[in-house]
Amino acid sequence: MSRCPALVIAAPASGQGKTTVTAALARLHTRQGRRVRVFKCGPDFLDPHWHQLASGAPVHQLDLWMTGAADCAQRLRAAAAEADLLLIEGVMGLFDGEHSVGDLAQRFGIPVLAVVDASAMGGTLGAIVHGLRYYRAGLPWAGVLANRVAGDRHAQMLRDGLADAADWLGALPRVVGDAAGGREPGGLLPERHLGLVAAHELPDALQRLDAVADALAGTPLGRMSAADLQRWAVDFGGTPVGRATITPLLAGRTVAVAADEAFCFIYEANIDTLQQLGARVVRFSPLRDAALPACDALWLPGGYPELHADALAANTAMRDSLQAHVTAGRPVWAECGGMMALLESITLADGRRVPLWGLLPGQATMQRRLAALGPRALRMGTHELRGHTFHYSITDSPAAVCARAQRPDHAGAPDGGEAVYRHGSIHASYFHAWFASSPQATAALLGAEAGP
Known part of the structure; x- marks a missing residue:
């Protein structure tokens, strides 16, 4: 059986920090010797550069329309057979679009980790988490990671607002890194008009990932052991099967x-x-x-x-x-x-x-x-x-x-x-x-x- 811990990293909207958290989580577990496979929901060329650098493994797309449900199932099954952890970064908001990230999570039974930019909120985080968790009946759920948090007091306010304390998986600080070289998490993975700057364009890309992975290591999510991760294990089916035979129309070319x-x-x-x-x-x-x-x-x-x-x-x-x-x-x-x-x-x-x-x-x-x-x-x-x-x-x-x-x-x-x-x-x-x-x-x- 292709059974493996897996998470869909989603958010209420774009710009919450999904890519940073996904790459940091991949980097953290890869540094600990685990085999991590990362996928990206939807058509995106740039985020996968960061995920491949973080995990050291190829990154493919999952999209219920563009790639198709059968293609998604095959890729997930094959990855689960060889990995210790699967991470799937969502796109836009959890329920946005006709073939949403929520649809994909529910179809394959993968728990959702919500990343929320909490920089300008307190107890309202609880309402957002409640909505994300219960908006659709039967959505597999892991918890919430608050992003861009000002400090311990702010984190406690956010945690106190949750209806279920078990939803709390920690907080990432507003500034990641040391006092002299710290950056806003948004600045760790810089952007231009079509999205993130590709990892290979930055000579310090791996150091950037290590900085946020170090910050994540101090959260309940980051402290999880291999045994802890089994709470999110998903059965992706039997022995991976090969793809349909493709006629070699370009043979010899x-x-x-x-x-x-x-x-x-x-x-x-x-x-x-x-x-x-x-x-x-x-x-x-x-x-x-x-x-x-x-x-x-x-x-x-x-x-x-x-x-x-x-x-x-x-x-x-x-x-x-x-x-x-x-x-x-x-x-x-x-x-x-x-x-x-x-x-x-x-x-x-x-x-x-x-x-x-x-x-x-x-x-x-x-x-x-x-x-x-x-x-x-x-x-x-x-x-x-x-x-x-x-x-x-x-x-x-x-x-x-x-x-x-x-x-x-x-x-x-x-x-x-x-x-x-x-x-x-x-x-x-x-x-x-x-x-x-x-x-x-x-x-x-x-x-x-x-x-x-």
């Missing part, structure tokens, strides 16, 4: 994947899917390399081309290598930031216009507010590729629109959704795809058959 600071929005499960399709995957850096590696197809994932526009434009050797790839008719699938880099130019938030690779006609313009957010589905013949969109820029391109990735609840809208542009051998869109949702469609985008 090499797929190059851009992977550096400018192109870092990569689901590790997408790499797995490419390999299951039979592809040889090679990573390269458009920022630093002078040429594409030898390849049959190219995937340009999303990221931050706007932060590296000057460097991308200056690497003319790479641009020429990309042009040769396209001229030869070899396929390119470009997502969001990958698509932006292919355009002729980008206008940054400060109004400055920077030239880019110019392989896709049109230009991008950065905005200070979100242009689009939410789940999307791309129909390709009889197949459906699922994923999401999340971007601050807008694109104006005369390239042909061959398809649209649409909201699940507005799939029939003729003018809705994210455009999928086709220009020569290039397919490009703001749509971020979860390859495992349709390996066949993925293979088509990378040249195995006619695209959409």
